[in-house]
Amino acid sequence: EIVMTQSPATLSVSPGERATLSCRASQSVSNNLAWYQQKPGQAPRVLIYGASTRATGIPARFSGSGSGTEFTLTISSLQSEDFAVYYCQHYNNWLTFGGGTKVEIK
Amino acid sequence: QVQLVQSGAEVKKPGASVKVSCKASHYTFTAYYMHWVRQAPGQGLEWMGIINPSSGSTNYAQKFQGRVTMTRDTSTSTVYMELISLRSEDTAVYYCARAQSGYDYSPFDYWGQGTLVTASS
Numbered sequence: 001e002i003v004m005t006q007s008p009a010t011l012s013v014s015p016g017e018r019a020t021l022s023c024r025a026s027q028s029v030s031n032n033l034a035w036y037q038q039k040p041g042q043a044p045r046v047l048i049y050g051a052s053t054r055a056t057g058i059p060a061r062f063s064g065s066g067s068g069t070e071f072t073l074t075i076s077s078l079q080s081e082d083f084a085v086y087y088c089q090h091y092n093n094w095l096t097f098g099g100g101t102k103v104e105i106k
Numbered sequence: 107q108v109q110l111v112q113s114g115a116e117v118k119k120p121g122a123s124v125k126v127s128c129k130a131s132h133y134t135f136t137a138y139y140m141h142w143v144r145q146a147p148g149q150g151l152e153w154m155g156i157i158n159p160s161s162g163s164t165n166y167a168q169k170f171q172g173r174v175t176m177t178r179d180t181s182t183s184t185v186y187m188e189l190i191s192l193r194s195e196d197t198a199v200y201y202c203a204r205a206q207s208g209y210d211y212s213p214f215d216y217w218g219q220g221t222l223v224t225a226s227s
Contacts, residue, residue: 034213049206087150
């Protein structure tokens, strides 16, 4: 089973600042990587798939990069509604989630 | 507008079983794979397995093999997830989620609202 490791576990950021979240796979998943955002009491929603393609309706301040084993989600200028938990997920012939990164207000 | 509507919260005693439903609407039910994911209180997302609504074929995460069964009813566009031999550690919110393309392992574009299952004596 491919293990997905996210870092950091918690990221404290001020509104308007840039946030960079990391996700590492224990073996290559090619570009079969998605990012989800989850707010308290809500189901997750997909932000990015194919490592770098924004899902429908996702603002341009969200961007994804990477391939193979190293991936990054960048939020260019944090808005109040972006404080949430973010999960990466690989879907390379199976499926696992990372442990999540909580983005909190600094 | 695609909708996945799940059944309501359940409270079960350890050792019992639970069956959660997920009714799909506003798309061709048999054209998209469905997954189940759970989330224990304050914890991350855990993938449980997948069902092909067209054929009924399934694949389960190793952790749940032998305890989980996923089925579907094409006449009502509903998928089901049954978990047996419940333990306190199974207390979680259970989600159904649709794979966004015609492929089995692909990102999830729509999610149910979640069903809280509490296993407690």
